[in-house]
Amino acid sequence: MSFFGQVIQWFQNPAHWQGDAGIPHRTFEHLLMSGASVLTAALIALPVGIAVGHYGRGGILAINVSNVGRAIPSFAVLVLAAKLFGFVSGPRVLGFGAVPAFVALVALAIPPMVTNSYIGMREVDADVREAARGMGMREGAVLLRVELPIALPFIMAGIRTSAVNVVATATLAAVVAWGGLGRFIVDGFGLQDYPMLFAGAVMVAVLSLIVEFSLAGVQRLSTPAGLRPSKTNQKEEPVGTARDIAVVAA
């Protein structure tokens, strides 16, 4: 039988769809871990990025946290977390080895969100801010009704970058003994079961693309109507703008 036939047969085997090591449960684990990590990181990173952007201080730090984050390999962060927190037992629902994976994923998700929310806040034209104040808006209203709506697409870009990164790195977490869809890859490799390895890789790739495309859609929807590029007003983006940083921070 051809290799692809074996892969299809692997998917058709009902045993691979049942129990704690089955495809549905592994997918659930993967999504729950990724969602929890992104949410936790957002609760930490967004207030910091938004505050730094609003007050305009510490910008160099907010930009460089991403550059530093890019220089530190996520694989190393995972292994370090496994050595530091490997003995801490986590909630049963996330399974064995969940705590180090969670800590590493949160740490990796923070930098792009800080940088992008900061850049989003700095994108707000000083004149627009002045106009809002001139209209008698209080500080809180300027932030909530003027700055945040303009910054929202950038904030969403940061969340999207982090989320795609987290889904990818959660796959690697199988190497440090956690579950998720990466288990099929790591176990397939260990058992020399290439159809299983390939099937796992296909599922991880599809999941990542679904996350990427749906969050790209959310990002587009989050752009206020007045700021969407029209056909007559297409600005070329200069090198190294927020979007570059957003897309590229892997």
Place this chain on the structure above:
Amino acid sequence: MLATGVVGAVEDPWIRWSWISGHADVIIAALLQHIQLTLIAVVVGLLIAVPLGLLAWRSRVFRGPIFSVTGILYTIPSLALFSLLLPFTGLTIWTAEIGLVGYTLLILIRNIVVGLNAVPDEVREAARGMGFRPLAELARVDLPLAFPGILAGIRIATVTTIGLVTVTALIGEGGLGSLIYDGLLRDFKTPLVVGTVLCVALAVLSDLGLALLQRVVTPWARSRAVP
């Protein structure tokens, strides 16, 4: 893991200097392999990205597909991409390099297109007015002016690749990643610390080196800040 430790064993410190001095050859070999894997990926990536970037810049028809395909490649997690290749290319350097090159493409092509788009139309018209033929204009006007942007892309691609190379330890390559992996498999943290520190240092130094190169070769861009 800890529960199964040998009774009476000395606790493993984060760094054991004697191991480092005794394994200098292993560490240097890992570092060199890391540099080699990164260099191959970025250079081959660039060789593919320049023609594709020019095509995407000049032709609207090709731009969409080029960005879609490289974007999809970029989104696939590294361990998954290596695993998709593994049944066909096996535990060879090809599996690692095809994957690593794939990740550089989106970064490089984006920056080539953005860099070329940033060349002012007036400059291009002036070149044509001076009698430059299309190829000469490309080689002597467009590409040099787009160079800061292209180099910015090379910087990001290099730093990203240095991080991704560590993952190839799982498929039998790895460079410094093999030290990190070694630290995971054994109850011994020194190789993990050494691998991580050298990897970060390599990324930072490459970034600084390329930034310096960017300043030296594009003196006209110094007044403008290119991140």
